[in-house]
Amino acid sequence: MNQSRTMSLRILRLPAVVMLGLLSLSACGSSSGSSDEAAKPATVAPVEGLYNNGVDALNARRFATADDQFNAVEQNYPYSSWAVNAQLMSGYSLYLQNRYTDAIGTLDRFIQLHPAHRDIAYAYYLRALCYYEQIADIQRDQKGTEQAMNALREVVSRFPDTTYARDAKLKVDLCFDHLAGKEMEIGRFYQKQHLYEAAIGRFQRVVDDFQTTNHVPEALARLTEIYLALGLKDQARKTASVLGYNYPGSLWYGDSYAQLVDDGVAPTGNSPTEAARRGFFSRAWHAVF
Template sequence: MAVVVATLAACSSDREPEPYVEKPVEPLYNEAADALSKEKYNKAADLFLEVERQHPYSIWATKAQLMAAYAYYQAEKYPDAIDTAKRFIELHPGNKDAEYAYYLIAICYYEQIVDVGRDQKNTEEALKALSEVVRRAPGTDYARDARLKLDLTRDHLAGKEMEVGRYYQKRKQYLAAINRYRAVIEQYQTTSHIPEALDRLVECYLSLGLTHEAQVAGSVLGYNYPGSKWYEDAYALLTDANLRPVADDRSWITRAFDKTLDTLF
């Protein structure tokens, strides 16, 4: 067996590498486009990058670089797609297709968002990248889609904060839980998690004996979400403690909601 392996190794080392062949730019680009249309995404990415390598000063090279990023995206090779799109932006910041490159980066991060029980680095990167698309390409279809995805991304991040807050609350680490619920209220007020966050604040404040803050949280919850199950729960908690919701313009909770209204309108 050792002799056979040695013989094969010798044959392999004696074999000359395939000669490098430079192809005309248009056939090479068309070959890449054909691979892309046939959903051979890895091959397409390699060929598009070969266009850039063999013909770096051709007008085809710029287009090929962005198409390589798109092929990587289709192959779900998101890190490669992001790196290639970023390099396109660095080399061609004023190109008309730079807006699409920013959008492609954002989508790559967005499609890597995982459930709230895991690390949210990609979610945070998606939030930044989508916001960048809205800033750089206002009025475009890219920006409109990015805004929709921003809402979902913020909701995801808020969900992570809520999960951690509930974890602390169950272990009676109320101050740590309050900080998480407070982050939801101050940073993610357009999300679906706000009513629960306010209700959880009522629970935590009552557990700490901070009755006034509990009453204010209940008041803000009742004013903004009067028919929700979360307000029903908060109101019951307060009345069981012989308390009622109380408005207070000086509370951080009230100021947080006033700030959000100013931003929206």
């Protein structure tokens, strides 16, 4: 099977962002493993045949066969360029099987042994995806989310002008939003338990550390609600001013304004939008800063 067939088979199963990294993954030619082949018994298949059988099996989602073929390449032709490529393909095969821990181990070994490989950017990206796919829901510990975010940021910093970096940036934003969601989930729990100091800490962290996420309006509204519950009307007014200044059309702002009216902190007879236009909250904003 020639080299061009190897590439065409391989890209059948890959998403567009991954495809770019593996277009160049084929070994440099059957001659690259010739010295290894010469030393092998007649019962061992040629290196090119083993590698291409692995690619065929991977495209057919016969993962056990693909793993066996790629492992055979590494074991029988360890000094060939085919073995290097087989190692990276093994990592991809493990990723497709959701065997993320095994995939990370294989990719770490590839990165350590071949730091100058032409597909090293793809190896880092695939490793980051393995962490990303393991992100737990917000009810669970978020250590995996932080690991994924760190791995994705490494892709961005090491390979800033690649397609991998562009996709990694998008996934970093999703990780960031996920972490903010976890803080909100914990904060809401504390608020329901009337553990206001702990709740304030969580909501304030969202405001301070996750400013680009869509959780900030709710965090400000809940802070306003807690300050009113504690009788801290001035603090509630100032917090609501930040909410009104930055998110004047949000439902959270409307709810907070209604609460301030009920507590006699905001003037009655105006809608939240009218109050913002008249400068009530903008004056409070300047009082905060």
